[in-house]
Amino acid sequence: MSTQNLKNKNGRLLALIACLLVTFCMGTIHAFSTLIQNIEMQAGVGRMASSFVYSTGLLNVTLAVFFGHVLYRKFSPNVLITLIAILPIIGLLFSNSGSWFGWIIGYGFLFGFSSGLGYGLSLYIVSSITKDKKLGFALGLVTASYAFGAVVFSMLYPMLFKHFGFENGYVMGLGILSCATFVGLFLFITSKVKINSLANMSNKNSSIKPKILKLWTGYFLGVFAGLMIIGHAVPLISSYGGSSIISVTAITLMTLGSGIAGIYAGWLSDKFGCKRPLLTILIVNSFSIFILSITTSINLILIFLILIASIYGAVISIYPTLVSHLVGNNLSAMVYGRVFTAWGAAGLLSPSIAGWLYEQNNNYNSSILLTLIMSIAAVIIIWNIKYSIKH
The missing domain is CATH 1.20.1250.20 (MFS general substrate transporter like domains)
Structure with missing residues (x-):
């Protein structure tokens, strides 16, 4: 294998790892069941209102994937991954108010959109850099990583809440996933892969x-x-x-x-x-x-x-x-x-x-x-x- 081919292969591998890390972090939105009772006590709302926070998140995940192709065309992956990392942190400014509306904005809209953008962008990047004969496996890894994020944080959040309280534990959890997303950004920049341009339909x-x-x-x-x-x-x-x-x-x-x-x-x-x-x-x-x-x-x-x-x-x-x-x-x-x-x-x-x-x-x-x-x-x-x- 030539040096150039080896560099390309290593670059694609780094980009794949970056995408897996981003989707893992963004999949944590689906660990909502560990938050629901704490949100109810903090905001003073019932089960239907607290569940609507997650429903809003699902809606914005869907919207982010739906409109993602517009963003992929207008902005570089580096800019988008940065946005994915900071949106949940901005959402903390709203959710930390302790109000139901703050959770709707911070978790439902901002974290939800960030989650969908991370998932959709990762699928797009991996599709662009993967050979056809390995495409299914690579996209399967991306989707699985999104699910595993929810699994891990469903166990991590209760531990954080037990030791630091709900508000501080949630801040620490989002801090961890934001930092990990920035690590993904660093890996993607290091990979130096070229992404295919999108066609007009x-x-x-x-x-x-x-x-x-x-x-x-x-x-x-x-x-x-x-x-x-x-x-x-x-x-x-x-x-x-x-x-x-x-x-x-x-x-x-x-x-x-x-x-x-x-x-x-x-x-x-x-x-x-x-x-x-x-x-x-x-x-x-x-x-x-x-x-x-x-x-x-x-x-x-x-x-x-x-x-x-x-x-x-x-x-x-x-x-x-x-x-x-x-x-x-x-x-x-x-x-x-x-x-x-x-x-x-x-x-x-x-x-x-x-x-x-x-x-x-x-x-x-x-x-x-x-x-x-x-x-x-x-x-x-x-x-x-x-x-x-x-x-």
């Missing part, structure tokens, strides 16, 4: 729009079950007589399973393309939901909850690669931004619908049946997508 709308509609619908239906299960894992387990220890164990294993499955699914998409693994995963998802609907064994319920959450991680890992294969790498950032709104819609709707159905029936049977129907519909949608790799 205006002259290709007629051929791209039908693909976007199918991809959006398949994504919405495919992740609905996973998001519902993750959002209602604790009350669902409790409704079957599971203990709080089982609930905590389930959430930890579900999140870990989601991240690990994302890496493996990315590797599968490199070996077999995206469509076959995605179809297989969604069929297994439908089978798992069906078993969940008929079993009453808490051990089986735990196993299939972890499996469904892992499948969710696999789906969100494969989808960026699927979009890149179908529309080409130069359009993937723009198209994925639009398709990603399906995740945002499912994230906002699935927990609410599941909660409403539970209140109507005093059980989760109707919710599980709905997710089964939607998972089967996702299989049909993905089956009908014409798959070919566009370079």
Whole structure:
């Protein structure tokens, strides 16, 4: 291998590590469950109001990915990573006021947008610097890193709160992730990689729009079950007589399973393309939901909850690669931004619908049946997508 090729390879590796570090830090927004009770006590609000802080965050994650291609075109990655690092710190000025509105602005808007920008930018950078035959695995690593950030900070935040109090512990937590993001910025600058320019989609709308509609619908239906299960894992387990220890164990294993499955699914998409693994995963998802609907064994319920959450991680890992294969790498950032709104819609709707159905029936049977129907519909949608790799 020549010296220049070795430098390029090392540069790409540094850039990948930088992106993994950024997404790890920005994935911590999903450790919100460790904050919710403290926010309620600090701001003097109820569960619905405190949950709205996270809903606002999810909305802004989605908006950041949707509009990300505009920012990628106008600003360099160095500027954007700097923005990603400082927005959560600026948000502290609002959340430290102790008011509900301050949390909405600081956590929901600023941290939420920073999280989505970090995730979307990392996907864009990694797509630009990775060879096609390794693209799925690389994007799977990015998605998994985003999930692992939530896992680690779900354990770190309670430790910080116990030793330093909620307000100081939260400041320290954000300080850690901001510093780590700046380390990612240093690694990216050191890598000296060149990022591909984005294409304009205006002259290709007629051929791209039908693909976007199918991809959006398949994504919405495919992740609905996973998001519902993750959002209602604790009350669902409790409704079957599971203990709080089982609930905590389930959430930890579900999140870990989601991240690990994302890496493996990315590797599968490199070996077999995206469509076959995605179809297989969604069929297994439908089978798992069906078993969940008929079993009453808490051990089986735990196993299939972890499996469904892992499948969710696999789906969100494969989808960026699927979009890149179908529309080409130069359009993937723009198209994925639009398709990603399906995740945002499912994230906002699935927990609410599941909660409403539970209140109507005093059980989760109707919710599980709905997710089964939607998972089967996702299989049909993905089956009908014409798959070919566009370079």
